[in-house]
Amino acid sequence: MKIDLSEQSIDALADVISGGSANESAPSIGLYRQAWRLEAWFKAFGIHFGSQQESRLPATKTAIREAIFIDNEILLKRVIEAAVDPRDFINDPDRHNAVVEHLNRHLIYDGYKLEPMGRKMRLIELAETGPAPGELSAMAAGIDFDTAGRDLDRALRAASTDPEIAVTAACAVVESVCRSxxxxxxxxFPAKQDISSLYKAIREPLGLDPTKEGLAPEIVNDVRAVLSGLVTSIQGIGSLRTHAGGAHGKERGFRRIDPRIAKLAIHSASAIALFIIETWQLRYPGRTLPLTPPDE
Incomplete structure (x- = not known):
């Protein structure tokens, strides 16, 4: 994973590692490190820290650019992850959260994001997002519906490397919206809580019947055909999850899903979830959805 940071991200990372300029009146976002500590910190990565020629903050930016110039796919990743090592913030976990959020606000524009993995933080590469997933992510954030957003992020990240997990997460996107x-x-909840049963349970409350929407007679059949296709897509996503998803163990010699099919499932699930949420907002204006639907 070759990492190429923007100047804005370099500035943010330098603030976190160095603790900012000593002359700043505002509290530093990161941990303040003296020049000798910064020199030792970068030396652990084999990076020169020229504090004699530059003051602390500019020298930190120069060291980060050196890491980028070295073009080692692992080096810069290690530097970024070390900058948010939770062990450095044991006595101040709120500052750790603020540091991660500060960096992520910049890194996301470079296509990266810091996420917790066990007791450590890991830098991950964000998957490219098409129109439907992108709009769904934006809507999920806008209505503070984090469950669908997390499922979608998980699906997009896994599409190429673990398509079975991606299909399972794509199915969970629609299920989360329906359950909420x-x-x-x-x-x-229906007795059987699979994607098809959950969607069937919300059809009546959302009025997903073209004959009830006051449509012009000449397009009723057309809309019915589109909604019928929606049901078919939902059934297909559910079946794909059951037969090839990552929720169950696979026998030896199992043939993996083509990543193209996983991405098709993601985009289809995103379009379906987006349609359901927009229908909800139209039918129940002003009502919010629970952030995290219960598992039972």
């Missing part, structure tokens, strides 16, 4: 609607409307 049922929770908000205080409707009992």
């Amino acid at each position: 609607i049922l929770v908000e409307l205080k409707i009992d």
Whole structure:
């Protein structure tokens, strides 16, 4: 994973590693490190820190650019992850959260994001997002519906490297939206809580019947055909998850899903979830969805 940081991200990373300029009146975003500590910090990565020629903050930026110039795919990743090592913030976990958020606000524009993995932080590469997933991510963030956003991020990241997990996560996107609607409307979950049953349970409350929407007679059949295709897509995504998803163990010699099919499932699930959320907002304006639907 070759990492190429923008100047804005370099500035943000330098602030975190060095603790900012000593002359700043505002509290530093990172941990303040004296020049000799910064020299030792970068030396651990084999990076020169020229504090004699430059003051602390400019020298930190120069060292980061050196790491980029070395063009080692692992080196810069290690530097970024070390900058947010939770062990350095044991006595101040709130500052650690602020540091991660500060860096992520910049890194996301370079196509990267810091995420917790066990007891450590890991830098991950964000997958390219098409129109439907991109719009769904934006809507999920806008309505503070983090469950769908997390499932979608997981699906996009895994599409090429672990398509079975991607299909499972894509299915979970639609399931999360349906479950949240049922929770908000205080409707009992269906006995079988697969994607098809959950969607069937919300069709009536959302009025997903073209004959009830006051449509012009000449397009009723057309809309019915589109909604029928929606049901077919939902059934297909559910079946793909059951037969080839990452939720179950696979026998020896199992043939993996083509990443193209996984991406098709992601884009289809995103379009379906987006349609359901927009229908919800139209039918129940002003009502929010629960952030994290229960698993039972």
